[in-house]
Amino acid sequence: MTTPFGARLRAAMDARGPVCAGIDPHAALLGAWGLSDDVSGLERFAMTSVEALGPEVAVVKPQSAFFERHGSAGVAVLERVVAGCRELGALVLLDVKRGDIGTTAQGYADAYLDPRSPLAADAMTASPYLGFGSLEPMLATAERHGAGVFVLALTSNPEGPQFQHARTPDGGSVAGTVLAELAARNAGAEPWGSHGAVVGATIGRAPVSAEDLDVNGPLLVPGVGAQGGTAESVRAVFGDAVRHVVPSSSREILGAGPDVAALRAAARRTNEQFAALVR
Ligand SMILES: O=C(O)c1cc(=O)[nH]c(=O)n1[C@@H]1O[C@H](COP(=O)(O)O)[C@@H](O)[C@H]1O
Numbered sequence: 001m002t003t004p005f006g007a008r009l010r011a012a013m014d015a016r017g018p019v020c021a022g023i024d025p026h027a028a029l030l031g032a033w034g035l036s037d038d039v040s041g042l043e044r045f046a047m048t049s050v051e052a053l054g055p056e057v058a059v060v061k062p063q064s065a066f067f068e069r070h071g072s073a074g075v076a077v078l079e080r081v082v083a084g085c086r087e088l089g090a091l092v093l094l095d096v097k098r099g100d101i102g103t104t105a106q107g108y109a110d111a112y113l114d115p116r117s118p119l120a121a122d123a124m125t126a127s128p129y130l131g132f133g134s135l136e137p138m139l140a141t142a143e144r145h146g147a148g149v150f151v152l153a154l155t156s157n158p159e160g161p162q163f164q165h166a167r168t169p170d171g172g173s174v175a176g177t178v179l180a181e182l183a184a185r186n187a188g189a190e191p192w193g194s195h196g197a198v199v200g201a202t203i204g205r206a207p208v209s210a211e212d213l214d215v216n217g218p219l220l221v222p223g224v225g226a227q228g229g230t231a232e233s234v235r236a237v238f239g240d241a242v243r244h245v246v247p248s249s250s251r252e253i254l255g256a257g258p259d260v261a262a263l264r265a266a267a268r269r270t271n272e273q274f275a276a277l278v279r
Pocket of ligand 1: 022024063095155157198199200222225248249250251252
């Protein structure tokens with residue numbers, strides 16, 4: 001039987017540190033690396049990131065949007081990023097933030113979580129806006145293949161609270177409902193479950209407690225670095241749930257490139273800042 005994603009993630013974090021390094025080939029970053037904003041620039045950026053980060057961090061998170069904007073040739077580069085990072089020992093969380101009615105959700109699950117797909121990753125990001133139950137095909141497909149799903153709960157952008165803090169008829173919040181559903185799904189799993197919540201480092205006051213944040217699964221925490229989140233602010237926001245945190249940083253680490261050693265050193269620094277939090 002395939003080892004569940006949750007167990008693989010725990011082992012990878014113990015071995016390499018907790019940080020998830022994003023691969024976000026923004027036009028601005030391509031420029032900062034002296035690369036052209038086209039497929040050849042994208043390929044150079046992406047494969048340099050793979051070489052630097054694949055052997056270094058527990059999880060790599062390629063942002064699909066920045067590959068898709070170059071069309072099918074860009075998606076072909078993304079396929080090489082996914083395969084290359086996995087070959088170098090990093091888990092791959094594909095950031096696609098998908099969500100749709102069940103039958104279509106199955107299509108997304110097949111695309112990103114079925115090992116027979118050219119874009120098969122270890123985990124994907126999903127949006128619960130069509131209802132948590134609409135994600136069932138992704139959760140079930142992930143479980144079948146030892147993969148995981150990270151569901152948006154409290155995102156790092158300022159617009160997030162409009163929906164995520166909204167109250168449900170039972171008096172809870174939308175974000176709290178997502179967290180409760182994840183906790184139920186991960187219940188009993190050891191060392192923790194395979195499905196995580198996305199909770200930004202910069203959320204400030206949120207309608208959930210540290211207890212709610214303990215979903216017996218990983219908490220992907222973007223907003224670290226470029227968006228202002230630090231180890232201290234993460235400790236303040238997450239309380240006891242801080243041991244579940246997978247801090248995610250894209251621009252701050254990538255800004256150290258294109259030198260491979262400098263990129264690795266930036267990832268290592270972020271790991272050092274957060275290592276003590278998650279023990
Ligand atoms: O799912 C995510 O990773 C994500 C969730 C969120 O709430 N906020 C957020 O910034 N992200 C992603 O994190 C990346 C930006 O990270 P930085 O460049 O470190 O700010 C982008 O790929 C975003 O899509």
